[in-house]
Amino acid sequence: MPHLLNIWPSVSARLRDAQKVLLLSDFDGTLTPIVDRPELAVLAPGVRQTLVELTGHQKFILGVLSGRSLHDLEDKVGVPGMIYAGNHGLEIIGPGLEFVHTEANGMRRIQTEVFEILKRELGHLPGVVLENKGLTLSVHYRLAPDASVARIQERFAATVSPLVAEGQLKTSEGKKVLEVRPNVDWDKGKAIAHIQGQHPQAELTVFFGDDLTDEDGFAVVQESGGLDVFVGPARAPTKALYRLDSPEEVARALALMAGL
Numbered sequence: 001m002p003h004l005l006n007i008w009p010s011v012s013a014r015l016r017d018a019q020k021v022l023l024l025s026d027f028d029g030t031l032t033p034i035v036d037r038p039e040l041a042v043l044a045p046g047v048r049q050t051l052v053e054l055t056g057h058q059k060f061i062l063g064v065l066s067g068r069s070l071h072d073l074e075d076k077v078g079v080p081g082m083i084y085a086g087n088h089g090l091e092i093i094g095p096g097l098e099f100v101h102t103e104a105n106g107m108r109r110i111q112t113e114v115f116e117i118l119k120r121e122l123g124h125l126p127g128v129v130l131e132n133k134g135l136t137l138s139v140h141y142r143l144a145p146d147a148s149v150a151r152i153q154e155r156f157a158a159t160v161s162p163l164v165a166e167g168q169l170k171t172s173e174g175k176k177v178l179e180v181r182p183n184v185d186w187d188k189g190k191a192i193a194h195i196q197g198q199h200p201q202a203e204l205t206v207f208f209g210d211d212l213t214d215e216d217g218f219a220v221v222q223e224s225g226g227l228d229v230f231v232g233p234a235r236a237p238t239k240a241l242y243r244l245d246s247p248e249e250v251a252r253a254l255a256l257m258a259g260l
Contacts, residue, residue, distance in 0.1 A: 001230070001234065001238075001240070001241065001242065001243050002241075002242055002243070003242075003243055003244065003245075004227075004229055004242045004243065004244050004249075004253055005244065005249060005252065005253060007242075008256065011227065012256070012260065014204060014227070015059070015204070015206075015257060015260055016260060018059070018202075018203040018204040019059070019201070019203060020059060020060075020061060020199070020201045020202040020203055020204075021059055021060050021061070021202060021203070021204045021205070021206060022060075022061045022063070022195065022196060022199055022202035022204070022205040022206070022226075023054065023060045023061065023062050023063070023205075023206050023257065024062075024063045024064070024065060024083075024192060024195070024205065024206065024207045024208070024217075025063075025064050025065070025207070025208040025209070025250070026064070026065060026066060026208060026209040026210060026211065026214050026231075027041075027064055027065075027066040027068060027073060027076065027077070028041055028066065028067075028068070028210075028211075029175065029210035029211060029231065029232075029247065030208050030209055030210045030214075030231050030247060030250055031043060031047060031064065031077075031208075031247060031250060031251075032044065032047070032076075032247055033246075033247050034142075034175060036142050036143050037129055037140070037142075037143070038068070038072075038129070038131060038138075038140065041076060042076075043076060043077060043078070044251070046251065047251050047254070048077070048078065048079060050251065050254045050255050050258050051077070051079045051082065051254070052079055053258040054254065054257060054258050055079055055080070055081040055082055056081075057257075057258060057260075059260065060257070061083070061199050061202055062079075062081075062082045062083065063082055063083030063084070063085065063094060063195060064077055064082060064083070064084060064085070065085040065088070065089055065188050065191060065192070065209075065217065066085070066086060066088075067086075067087065067088050067133075067136065067138065067174065067177075067179065067213060068086055068087075068133065069086050069087060069091075069133035069134055069135070070084055070085075070086030070087065070091045070092075070093060071086070072086070072133070073085075073086045074086075074093075081095060082094060083095070083097060083195060085188075085191050085195070086133070086135075087104075087133055087134070087135040087136045087181075088136065088181070088186075088187060088188050088191070088213055089186065089187065089188050089190065089191020089192070089194070090104045090105075090135045090136070090181075090182070090184075090186060090191075091105075091135060092191060092194065092195065094195075096198070097195070097198050099194065101135070101182075101184060101186055103182065103184045104135050104181075104182040104184050104186065105135065107135075107168060107169075107182045108134055108135065110168060110169070111132070111134070111135065111136070111137055111180070111182070112132065114137060114160070114163060114169065114180055115130065115132040115137050117159060118130055118137065118139060118156070118159060118160075118180075121155055121159045122139060122152065122155060122156065122159070125144065125148065125151070125152060125155075126143075126144060126145060126148060127141055127142070127143035127144030127145060127148065128140070128141055128143075128144060128152060129141075129142075129143065135181075135182065136179055136180065136181045136182075137179065137180040137181075138177050138178070138179050139152070139156055139177065139178040139179075140176060140177050141153075141176055141177070141178070142175075142176040142177075152178075153178065156171075156178050157171075160180055163180075164183075167183060168182065168183055169181065169182065169183050170182075170183040172212070172213065173212065174211045174212055174213060175210075175211055187213070187216040187217075188209075188213055188214060188216050188217040189216030189217050189218075189219055189220040190216070190220075191217075192205070192207065192217050192220045192221065193220050196220075196224065204225070204226055204227070205221050205224050205226035205227070206221075206226060206227045206228075206229070207221045207226065207227070207228050207229065208229045208231055208244070208250050208253075209228075209229075209230065209231065209240075210230065210231040210232050214230075215238065215239050215240075218230070218238065218239045218240045218241075219239055222239070222241065227241075227242060228240045228241055228242065229242045229243060229244055229250075229253075230242070230243045230244075231243070231244050231245070231246065231247065231249075231250055232245070232246075233245070
């Protein structure tokens with residue numbers, strides 16, 4: 001898997017050849033380092049300035065996709081004129097673009113009920129942080145003692161499995177996080193395809209991501225002939241064809257793009 005910065009001359013040539021580039025990125029672990037609690041994540045001022053420059057660049061259509069809620073994502077990034085896709089793309093907003101997955105939106109009440117159940121079953125456990133994101137729920141256990149992780153996972157499964165069996169919900173995992181989502185046929189890949197459909201003038205799509213939920217996005221970007229970039233160690237399993245080591249290297253790549 002080539003390191004993107006090691007083949008930058010060929011990458012920059014592809015970027016220059018495209019009149020319009022749809023430039024998309026995950027947030028946590030990609031634009032900013034993973035932190036112990038989601039509310040502690042801070043986008044570095046230099047990265048935000050680069051995003052501002054890219055948003056004003058006539059070549060780029062800029063967007064960020066995240067498991068965070070749309071409101072939280074907009075607040076954390078804080079750059080006008082971008083596309084924001086929250087809850088793994090179940091809700092999207094941007095210039096001339098507004099989307100909420102209808103079926104998922106109709107399940108907010110169920111998600112709130114599940115959140116209250118999870119709070120009762122897991123909220124008292126050391127190191128557990130629960131997050132109600134409206135359309136999805138997250139149980140973070142990054143702060144939990146290693147000896148407690150298996151117990152947290154088992155209790156989560158025991159609590160959610162009966163609800164999943166009813167067919168309305170599904171679960172997923174990320175880096176030290178367990179999630180409950182509406183059981184709908186939607187993911188970051190479909191969200192990217194939707195955004196691509198709204199911007200047919202973009203000849204090339206670039207997508208940076210670091211987690212399991214980004215893999216669907218990598219597949220869609222590959223199918224469209226774009227550049228899919230995994231952020232993390234070379235040994236990590238991924239569908240992506242290119243990689244960078246860290247959010248710091250993502251920042252370098254974005255700065256190079258802003259200079260085109």
